[in-house]
Amino acid sequence: MKANVPIINLEELQICSNDYTKISSDYGFQHESLKRLYISNNNITDWQSICRLGHLFSHLETLIASDNPLESFRSDDDVNICLPYLHTLSVDKVQVSEWDDIVALTKLPCLNALRIHLTPLLKPYQKDERFFLLLGYMKNIIKLNGSVITANERETSERRFIRYYSQRDDKPQRYFELTEKHGNLKPLVDIKIRAPYLINVRLIYNQITYDKEIDVRQTVQQFKKYLHEIFQIPLTRLRLFYIDDFAFSMGVGGPEELKYPRRVLHTYNIHDGDQFHVDLKPDAPKPQHSNRTADITQRNKKSTDGNTTNSSTSSDDDKTNISIEISPFSFDSLQKLTEEKSTNNNNQTTTIELDYLYPSIDKNIEIKVNDDDHDDDLLLAAAAACNNIKTK
Known part of the structure; x- marks a missing residue:
């Protein structure tokens, strides 16, 4: 088979990634059966080469020409002749940069589906702006970037197209066509709608002031942690x-302390411009410990009849406690012993405890007293006991 003989009944041809830079017009054949052509990822830069493909494949319906550095969609060729049946075109990732190139595509008589994303022309616009501008220019498109266009989307986009160009001097011809259809529309007021839980307030601590936007859905405890991080002050x-x-400017309200950590901020009915003032609690006083101790010494003295005598005195002027012990060998004690008399005929034993006075001597000194003995003998015995203590 000769190379210039067309393949009969061929409907789809893929010639992607072949590094084509241009399509010549002297191939000397036409193929009327081919309907789908894939020529992506080549190096075709001019639209004229695309039109020559239309001459070679006169009944072409779908052309996938993405990933080619096409700089324009315009040429001197009449697209009504070279691409009369083309209804689907993909030209994503091309290098067109003017809206006139989009206008040139509207001259394709049957084009109703277009895919175009990444181009220098659309890069400055947001996604929704790209959508209504493309639909505004291309009145016959029913499918854009894979999405079917509804009647409501069509009307909304055309109205936005009118408002977009109403304040501009470079009005395209399409603008006047749409104003005849929808009338002269006034620009919409740009209203910024933000969530009602975001409030602009002023935070003040000493001479430091911040204007912040806070979320009033947080609790007082969470808000205090936020302030702790901003002002670097102890949370406690x-x-x-x-x-x-x-209310404060009208003189009907004053500062309200936020005491309840679990309470949510929006319950305070906070508005834009309200203020929060931060203050520090004073340091807790340190506990003071006294080194003064009060010693109270009590000594028990047992007499022969089991009576106990305690003696202590205190001085209010010196604010100290002093314990005064009465020695069993003092004059008063010895005199008291002389006054004691026996009440029966049996021998009695009088015990003088000296443990707390002289722990190194015998614990007890026993003095035996008879009924017939005189009191002087008792005194002599006591004196002898004292001498015995001194010698030891």
């Missing part, structure tokens, strides 16, 4: 006061 000492700016 932080006090927070809320001031309703409007």
Whole structure:
């Protein structure tokens, strides 16, 4: 088979990634059966080469020409002749940069599906702006970037197209066509709608002031942690006061302390411009410990009849406690012993405990007293006991 003989009944041809730079017009054949042509990822830069493909494949319906550095969709060829049946075109990732190139595509008589994303022309616009501008220019498109266009989307996009160009001097011809259809539309007021839980307030601590946008869905405890991070102050000492700016300026409200950590901020009915003042609690006083101790010494003295005598005195002027012990060998004690008399005929034993006075001597000194003995003998015995203690 000769190379210039067309393949009969061929409907689809893929010639992608062949590094084509241009399509010549002297191939000397036409193929009327081919309907789908894939020529992506080549180096075709001019639209004229695309039109020559239309001459070679006169009944072409789908052309996938993405990933080619096409710089324009315009040429001197009449697209009504070279691409009369083309209804689907993909020209994503091309290098067109003017809206006139989009206008040139509207001259394709049967084009109703277009795919175009990444181009220098559309890069400055947001996604929704690209959508209504492309639909505004291309009145016959029913499928854009894979999405079917509804009647409502068509009308909304055309109205946005009118408002977009109404304030511009470079109005395209399509603008006047659409104003005849929809009338002269006034620009919409640009209203910024933000969530009602975001409030602009002023935070003040000493001479430091911040204007912040806060989320009033947080609790007082969470808000205090946020302030702790901003002002770098101890969280345990932080006090927070809320001031309703409007009420305060009218003299009907004052600072309100936020005491309840689990309470949500929006319950305070906070508005834009209100203030939060931060204060510090004073340091907790340190406990003071006294080194003064009060010693009270009590000594028990047992007599022969089991009676106990305690003696102690205190001085209020010196604020000290002094314990005075009465020795069993003092004059008063010895005199008291002489006054004691026996009440029966049996021998009695009088015990003088000296343990706390002289622990190194015998614990007890026993003095035996008879009924017939005189009191002087008792005194002599006591004196002898004292001498015995001194010698030891």
